[in-house]
Amino acid sequence: MSSMRGWKPWAFAAAVLACGSLALVARNDYVLQVLFRIVLFAGLGLAWNLVGGFAGQLSLGHAAFFGAGAYGFALLSAASIPRWVALFLAAVVAAAFAGIIGRIVFRLRGPYFTLATIAFAEVLRLSVTNLKLTGGAIGLSTPALFSGRSLWGMLYLSAIALAVTAFVINVYVARSRFGYYLMAIREDEETASAVGIDTASYKLRSLLISAVLTALGGALYGSAFQFIVPDSVLTIDISLQMAIVTMLGGAGTLYGPVVGAILLLGAAEVFKNQFQESHLLVYGILIVLVVLFLPEGVVGGLQRRFGGR
Amino acid sequence: MTTPLLELRNVSRRFGGLSAVKNVSFAIGKGEILFLIGPNGAGKTTVFNLVSGFLHPDEGSIHLEGRDISGVAPHEAARLGIGRTFQLVKPLSGLTVRENVMLGAFMHTASAGRAAAEAGEILTFLQMEHLAAQPARGLPLAVLKRLELARALATRPKLILLDEIVSGLTSGEAVTLAGLIQRLPERGVSAVGGVEHVMQVVMKIAHRVVVLDYGVKIAEGKPADVVRLPAVIEAYLGPKYRELAQ
Numbered sequence: 001m002s003s004m005r006g007w008k009p010w011a012f013a014a015a016v017l018a019c020g021s022l023a024l025v026a027r028n029d030y031v032l033q034v035l036f037r038i039v040l041f042a043g044l045g046l047a048w049n050l051v052g053g054f055a056g057q058l059s060l061g062h063a064a065f066f067g068a069g070a071y072g073f074a075l076l077s078a079a080s081i082p083r084w085v086a087l088f089l090a091a092v093v094a095a096a097f098a099g100i101i102g103r104i105v106f107r108l109r110g111p112y113f114t115l116a117t118i119a120f121a122e123v124l125r126l127s128v129t130n131l132k133l134t135g136g137a138i139g140l141s142t143p144a145l146f147s148g149r150s151l152w153g154m155l156y157l158s159a160i161a162l163a164v165t166a167f168v169i170n171v172y173v174a175r176s177r178f179g180y181y182l183m184a185i186r187e188d189e190e191t192a193s194a195v196g197i198d199t200a201s202y203k204l205r206s207l208l209i210s211a212v213l214t215a216l217g218g219a220l221y222g223s224a225f226q227f228i229v230p231d232s233v234l235t236i237d238i239s240l241q242m243a244i245v246t247m248l249g250g251a252g253t254l255y256g257p258v259v260g261a262i263l264l265l266g267a268a269e270v271f272k273n274q275f276q277e278s279h280l281l282v283y284g285i286l287i288v289l290v291v292l293f294l295p296e297g298v299v300g301g302l303q304r305r306f307g308g309r
Numbered sequence: 310m311t312t313p314l315l316e317l318r319n320v321s322r323r324f325g326g327l328s329a330v331k332n333v334s335f336a337i338g339k340g341e342i343l344f345l346i347g348p349n350g351a352g353k354t355t356v357f358n359l360v361s362g363f364l365h366p367d368e369g370s371i372h373l374e375g376r377d378i379s380g381v382a383p384h385e386a387a388r389l390g391i392g393r394t395f396q397l398v399k400p401l402s403g404l405t406v407r408e409n410v411m412l413g414a415f416m417h418t419a420s421a422g423r424a425a426a427e428a429g430e431i432l433t434f435l436q437m438e439h440l441a442a443q444p445a446r447g448l449p450l451a452v453l454k455r456l457e458l459a460r461a462l463a464t465r466p467k468l469i470l471l472d473e474i475v476s477g478l479t480s481g482e483a484v485t486l487a488g489l490i491q492r493l494p495e496r497g498v499s500a501v502g503g504v505e506h507v508m509q510v511v512m513k514i515a516h517r518v519v520v521l522d523y524g525v526k527i528a529e530g531k532p533a534d535v536v537r538l539p540a541v542i543e544a545y546l547g548p549k550y551r552e553l554a555q
Contacts, residue, residue: 177415177424180404184412187401194361194395195464196387196416252403 020160023153032152036159036224038265040217043163045245045257046170047213050206052243053252054179056186057106057203060239061117062214064101064124067234068094069215070222071128074140083143087219094215095208097124102207106200109189118236125234139229142222155224162220163258166213170254182206186252214242248290250297259298312375314339314499315360315391315468320369322355329355331524332369337468337501337517340494344502344511344532347521348545353503354396356521357470360501361393362386373468388416392466392498394457396473400445407432407441409456413463424463431459434496435489451482458489462498469493471502475510483510490514512536520544 019039026032044066051057072090077083105116128134146154173179181202184192189199222228241264249260264286271282294301313336322330330352337343345353358364360371362383370379373389381389392413401409410428411421418424432438435455440448445456454474461469471490475483491514493500504511511518512532520528520535522544528535535541 175421177419177421180408180412180415180421183404184401187403188399190363190383191395191399191401191460192412193363193383194387194393195413195460196384198382198384 016160016164020157023156026153029152032156034265034269036152036156037269038261039156039159039163040221041241041245041265042258042261043159043166044214044217044242045249045261046163046166047210047217048242049170049246049251049253049257050173050182050210051203053246053256054173054182054186055203055206056182056252057206058114058243059117059207060114060236060243061101061105061119061121062210062242063234063236063238064117064121065094065098065211065214066218066221066238066242067121067124067128067230068097068211069218070142070228070233071134071140072215073219073222074142074228075134077143078140083145083223087145087216087223090219091212091215094211094218098207098211099204102204106203106207118239121234121236121239125230128234129230134230137230139227139232141227142225144226145220145223152224155220158220159217162213162216167254167258169209169213174254178202178205183252244287247297248287250300250303253297253299253303256297256299263298311338313337313372314341314374315501316372317356317360318370318372320356320359320366320371322359322364322367328524330359330366330521333521333524333526334369335519335526335529337499339467339499340497342490342494342500342502342514342516344504344515344518345521346504346506346511346518346535349505350523351521352524353521354472355524357393357472357501357503360386361391361470387464387466390465390467391470392461392464392468393470394454394461394472394474396476398450398453398457400448400453400456402444402446404445405441406437406443406445406448406452406456406459409445410459410463413460416464428459428463431462434462434492435459451478451486454478454486455489458486462493462496466498468499468501471500473503473505475504475508480510483508487511487514 022035023032026035048062051059069090072093073086076086076089081089101120105113105120108116129137134140144151181197184197185199185202192199218233222233245260245264246257248264249258250256267282267286290297296304316336318334320330320333321328333356345356347353355364359366362381362385365380370377372378378386378389407425407428410431411424414424414427429438429441432441435458437452437455440452475486478486487510490500502511515532517530518532518535519526520541527540527544528538
């Protein structure tokens with residue numbers, strides 16, 4: 001287990017400060033937007049990592065929580081609830097969703113579980129597309145959490161706050177009984193229950209934490225672009241990106257989702273300018289290469305090669 | 310008479326039209342080592358799954374210290390004091406040997422430090438402390454079988470179910486493992502083992518054996534007596550040998 005003793009907390013704090021200070025250095029909104037996306041997805045990957053990495057439950061339905069956060073935030077703010085209160089209430093709404101969805105989908109295993117998570121997210125997307133309350137396909141305007149010229153800088157810092165929170169939760173999980181229990185479930189559910197682990201309950205707990213973090217990310221995303229439609233926040237693309245970022249970097253590792261987000265979103269940004277739409281091809285090639293040569297992800301593979309875990 | 314630790318009363322379990330276990334009753338006392346013996350398909354694993362909550366009986370009931378536990382879930386059975394190993398070893402291959410055992414110890418403590426200390430004690434008891442830091446992935450079968458035992462012991466069970474614990478081992482390895490199982494009562498742990506063959510090594514450590522054939526209990530008693538029973542010989546060797554035995 002990676003320990004956070006000795007020099008590591010200092011290195012961690014330094015890294016966070018260095019990332020944060022980029023907000024002051026980068027005056028260019030485009031650069032800040034790119035950084036915002038990378039850090040946001042690092043946070044989302046870390047959120048997904050709890051369920052998909054530690055507990056080994058391959059969810060491709062996290063867009064449901066992302067969208068619930070974005071829509072919850074927009075709707076609650078429209079009901080004249082203060083923005084920051086609405087932000088956290090939206091996370092509670094997503095947790096409630098997770099509670100309902102989890103109770104059903106965790107009865108299934110393997111590919112059936114994955115298909116059920118996709119189905120749930122799609123049901124939510126179609127409902128939101130067809131409901132008057134949510135503005136249908138036209139969408140909703142979302143209040144900005146910040147205003148003024150430093151808007152993107154503040155958003156970027158908020159994304160850092162979310163990613164750091166998610167990272168600290170991952171560190172706690174990796175070292176605690178909770179984390180060991182999730183890993184036991186990932187490796188073998190029967191063995192897990194034979195040592196007294198209530199597997200259904202632990203899977204649900206991991207999903208609840210993951211959903212709350214994901215929803216905060218969704219609300220942040222909605223507030224950044226100040227407008228949301230079902231196809232931007234409830235699309236399966238969001239679910240896929242969260243999963244791919246984590247698996248590319250290394251599912252079940254602490255640094256994997258961060259590395260994955262930098263690689264995937266960084267590469268996407270670079271190649272988007274060079275090849276326009278064909279950056280998706282680069283995406284695809286990157287994923288194939290990792291699956292072939294580093295099936296445990298970049299971080300997982302390196303740790304295996306150089307010892308330690 | 311004192312209440313037995315575990316008691317099966319007229320337990321039956323069917324899979325479709327097949328009766329895997331039919332009207333089986335037996336009991337085990339505190340500090341006892343009992344082995345279920347029977348050819349492949351006799352219903353041993355079904356009995357283990359029934360006792361540990363992975364299956365529930367269609368008829369009859371199962372009692373732990375007098376309490377009916379027939380319908381409990383596997384994790385509840387574990388928390389009530391029933392530990393088990395699996396016929397096909399299932400190590401958490403990404404974790405080290407110590408971490409695998411800690412998983413069992415976590416039933417009693419949320420502290421990783423205390424769980425590690427307890428795991429260390431059990432690994433010492435099972436003479437595998439030198440392997441504590443090894444990843445479970447790639448360990449030989451004999452070590453993995455012992456690891457299964459260690460993980461189950463770490464939950465501090467009253468009763469431990471050892472499904473085919475010595476199968477697949479060389480006779481030397483089996484003797485070593487049997488010696489360790491023999492010492493379980495020292496720790497206040499009773500054991501129900503299961504083996505296909507009437508093995509020397511088992512006969513030495515079992516206080517009592519129950520013989521199953523096609524899901525039915527055909528004999529019960531001290532190992533030395535049971536192997537002479539005509540019904541047992543017939544189950545293993547066929548009806549021709551029944552007369553020879555008499």
